Amino acid sequence: MHPKPKDNPIRTIYDRLLAHYGSQHWWPARTDAEIVIGAILTQNTAWSNVERALARLEQSKCLTLPAIHGLSRPKLEALIRPSGTYRVKAGRLKAFVDVLFREFGGSLPDMLSGDLPAVRARLTAIHGIGPETADAILLYAGRRPVFVVDAYTKRVLRRHHRVDPDADYDTVANVFVEALPTETALFNEYHALLVAVGKEFCRTQARCEGCPLETLPHDANR
């Protein structure tokens, strides 16, 4: 028999976050290409800096995957500079579109459809695409049911005693996968809500007053 929501702490956290923040409508992008580009640019970077870089690409009519493919390295680097680590990220964007056009004819739907473990393995084999970036692309651009684990996700779960402090990526992801039905819309919303609560209350200095999870068991010193 199914456990009731009160017996499922992962579901309880979700319910509270959704009640408090409402639907987040992620990923904040107009196109799937913009999701892919944003996912790479946001690596270890504040989103506000990524927005500057995306706006510069848009202004130059380069916020598409064919445009990234056709751009020279120096021009690409110059356009994305505000997002930081721009030489590294230019190389990663190039590595992604090289595979996209060489193996999938430039079709993102072709690249992201098919056997999920195989698609994920192909993505993570691209230089610069690790587990988090691959999962963000799969979930938000490919609408595949994978759970995205980021720094906020780990922090919130640690502070609410749902994972060990040193749990790795897949261990954290499995906490959600095992507690929830495998639904793209649910995984989408949950991750976005974790980022919302993480940004507001769960940065390095925890500020728990007013947090929708404040009354759940937690420890701000993790």
Place this chain on the structure above:
DNA sequence: GACCAGGCACATC
């Protein structure tokens, strides 16, 4: 001026 942000690859032990 230090510290951090929606990671990842690589070197070294």
Place this chain on the structure above:
DNA sequence: GATGTGCATGGT
């Protein structure tokens, strides 16, 4: 296999 370090901008 575990841990440390470079990448680099803009906000606090």
